[in-house]
Amino acid sequence: MQNQTIPKASIERLTLYLRRLERLHVAGQKTISSSALGEALGLTDAQVRKDLTYFGQFGHPGIGYNIAELVPKLREILGLDRLWNVALVGVGNLGRALLHYKGLREQGFEIVAIFDQDPEKVGDRVNGLIVESSEELAFTIEKLDIELGLICVPAEAAQDVANALAETGIKGILNFAPFSIFVPERISLCSVDLALELEQLSFQVIRKTPNLEHRAS
Amino acid sequence: MQNQTIPKASIERLTLYLRRLERLHVAGQKTISSSALGEALGLTDAQVRKDLTYFGQFGHPGIGYNIAELVPKLREILGLDRLWNVALVGVGNLGRALLHYKGLREQGFEIVAIFDQDPEKVGDRVNGLIVESSEELAFTIEKLDIELGLICVPAEAAQDVANALAETGIKGILNFAPFSIFVPERISLCSVDLALELEQLSFQVIRKTPNLEHRAS
Numbered sequence A, B: 001m002q003n004q005t006i007p008k009a010s011i012e013r014l015t016l017y018l019r020r021l022e023r024l025h026v027a028g029q030k031t032i033s034s035s036a037l038g039e040a041l042g043l044t045d046a047q048v049r050k051d052l053t054y055f056g057q058f059g060h061p062g063i064g065y066n067i068a069e070l071v072p073k074l075r076e077i078l079g080l081d082r083l084w085n086v087a088l089v090g091v092g093n094l095g096r097a098l099l100h101y102k103g104l105r106e107q108g109f110e111i112v113a114i115f116d117q118d119p120e121k122v123g124d125r126v127n128g129l130i131v132e133s134s135e136e137l138a139f140t141i142e143k144l145d146i147e148l149g150l151i152c153v154p155a156e157a158a159q160d161v162a163n164a165l166a167e168t169g170i171k172g173i174l175n176f177a178p179f180s181i182f183v184p185e186r187i188s189l190c191s192v193d194l195a196l197e198l199e200q201l202s203f204q205v206i207r208k209t210p211n212l213e214h215r216a217s
Helices: A008-026 A034-039 A045-053 A067-077 A093-099 A102-106 A134-143 A155-166 A194-208 B008-026 B034-039 B045-053 B067-077 B093-099 B102-106 B134-143 B155-166 B194-208
Strands: A064-066 A084-089 A109-116 A129-133 A148-151 A172-175 A188-191 B064-066 B084-089 B109-116 B129-133 B148-151 B172-175 B188-191
Touching: A008 A034, A008 A045, A008 A067, A008 B008, A008 B194, A034 A045, A034 A064, A064 A067, A084 A093, A084 A134, A084 A155, A084 B194, A093 A109, A093 B093, A102 A109, A102 B194, A109 A134, A109 B194, A129 A134, A134 A155, A148 A155, A148 B194, A155 A172, A172 B194, A188 B194, A194 B008, A194 B084, A194 B102, A194 B109, A194 B148, A194 B172, A194 B188, B008 B034, B008 B045, B008 B067, B034 B045, B034 B064, B064 B067, B084 B093, B084 B134, B084 B155, B093 B109, B102 B109, B109 B134, B129 B134, B134 B155, B148 B155, B155 B172
Parallel strands: A084 A109, A084 A148, A109 A129, A148 A172, A172 A188, B084 B109, B084 B148, B109 B129, B148 B172, B172 B188
Antiparallel strands: none
16 A cells, blocks of 8 residues: 555545544444445545545445444544644734634644744734744754644745755645745645635636536647 | 546646746746656656646647647636636635735636624725625625635534525635535535645655554554
């Protein structure tokens, strides 16, 4: 089982399956078929089975999936059976939004340090944390055993922040800046491009609206 | 050419190709091979050709892609050859971050109306726009010919906002709330789940770190 061979979309769906299963688990449901699990997410039973097969054999013939058994397995696969200490760099509106986003902590991601290069922000208290100078990055990341970093700075500062993070022991970076950054091979990198998400939406709207439909050349 | 047959990942990569090509175009480059286009994005030439073939025949044998020709075609396919009027519902930190996010306007997405249900926020001016009451949603969306909506409210309010938007002529919704909303078939829906992005990252970090590696059962 190699990371490279699992489609990104299957990994994304894994988190969606997990959320659905957790809700059913809380509601007291014991088992679910692949078709029922897929239905709520608009997927076929074949797709559900294929996605889960990348990670192990979880189904029971004639019964389906045992929810109480599958939930912890999926949490383990996704690294959600543990806590992650997270550093956030760039305490602007987006950084503040992430600091207040309850979903992160619920999934085991705790922002434990926040940084900004603006001297006017350093020392401010935001959501219980004191904004530190970017110069403290390496020291604090080591001290607090921080493994993941969130880059929430403007595009023009993103690569500098990535370089500074790369000099620490950080293991993964989630980049929100609208700029493609480069990091050393040993660091995992994911990017969230908010304009890109809107472009996916406009593409879908055009496809769905007959009078706007694009014809391939 | 059906929307359903094109992998989501190919559509996402289309926007990445476009950004890369636009940068090269500005720098004066005339043509590019599929391998050179893929290299900068960590993709094989075969993947680039396969992705683009979903949308048309753009390559010239022995020359590669004509950049000045391909850029407007990709912009048209993605619906970026026009302006989109966008409504934003929920003027909290995330809403404010999106209002200040320069990348949206550059790609043709203009937030022209902002709404909040908090009476204390209604009437405030944010980034040149006046916060309107959610009760004005239908009226303003029709008046300003708004086609896309951004939901930036807390999870518990997201479905109510989606229902209100569904009663207008809105064509697409981008949901930032950490909650799966339902909309009528005629409306396109994309979701950005910020915790989900971090889960993708933690999955990658675990796979990359030998001592944390998950073994499939």
